[in-house]
Amino acid sequence: MYKALFYTHLISVNIFLFAYLIKTILLLANKKEALEKFSKGFKVPEMIISTLFLITGIYLLVQMGTTKLLIIKICFVFASIPIAIIGFKKSNKVLAVIAMLLIIMAYGFAEMNKKRIDKQTIAPSVADVNSPNYDIKKHGEAIYTAYCQSCHGTGGTNGAGGADLTISKKSFEEMKAQIKAGSMSMPPFKDVMSEQELSAVVAYIVTFRK
Numbered sequence: 001m002y003k004a005l006f007y008t009h010l011i012s013v014n015i016f017l018f019a020y021l022i023k024t025i026l027l028l029a030n031k032k033e034a035l036e037k038f039s040k041g042f043k044v045p046e047m048i049i050s051t052l053f054l055i056t057g058i059y060l061l062v063q064m065g066t067t068k069l070l071i072i073k074i075c076f077v078f079a080s081i082p083i084a085i086i087g088f089k090k091s092n093k094v095l096a097v098i099a100m101l102l103i104i105m106a107y108g109f110a111e112m113n114k115k116r117i118d119k120q121t122i123a124p125s126v127a128d129v130n131s132p133n134y135d136i137k138k139h140g141e142a143i144y145t146a147y148c149q150s151c152h153g154t155g156g157t158n159g160a161g162g163a164d165l166t167i168s169k170k171s172f173e174e175m176k177a178q179i180k181a182g183s184m185s186m187p188p189f190k191d192v193m194s195e196q197e198l199s200a201v202v203a204y205i206v207t208f209r210k
């Protein structure tokens, strides 16, 4: 359900952006008739798409909680709407372009949310597998703090946008696969984490379960 809504949101955003781009280009190129034709033909699909986009957006927001970046993104989207409407009503190119830039920036913020992660250094005192004092959960905790806590929160109960790990029912292998590959707004970690680190972080996050 969550996945379906996430992709509905993504697809409607893309169609919306694409249509807006076409309209802006037509406006800038002074193709008044073509613009009118396009706007008329696209009116109903546009209404359906914007409704889908808003409903799925609100749902995702409630589910995932907000982050600073997300709030900025939402402000940009909502600021762009009246500017776009006025811009096209008055055939004002400057306003239409400003609205376009706002939408693109909002899109950019969404992309930044899932940009690739930098490799973090984990303290050798906990990461040395050959040490007689090696504790896989301690190692995992350090990895979790470095890479995961920002989204999943302390104790795994959803800090800013991650799934609640205390109620996860996934197996060890399933979790490892998901951490490697990433999922929706969670970035893939396969390039920054070793197998040992993956095992360690999974060994740690299962301790969150009740």
Ligand code: HEC
Pocket: 002, 113, 114, 143, 144, 147, 148, 149, 150, 151, 152, 161, 162, 163, 164, 165, 167, 168, 169, 170, 175, 178, 179, 183, 184, 185, 186, 187, 189, 201, 202, 205
């Ligand atoms: C940018 C935010 C973000 C970061 C960073 C992040 N996650 Fe996630 N994580 C998510 C989101 C969002 C989901 C839900 C994805 C889904 O349902 O497909 C998720 C889901 C998961 C799940 C699956 C839970 C379940 O049962 O459905 C696991 C396990 C997990 N993350 C572990 C980690 C670990 C370990 C790290 C650090 C190495 C990490 N995550 C870093 C956002 C993040």
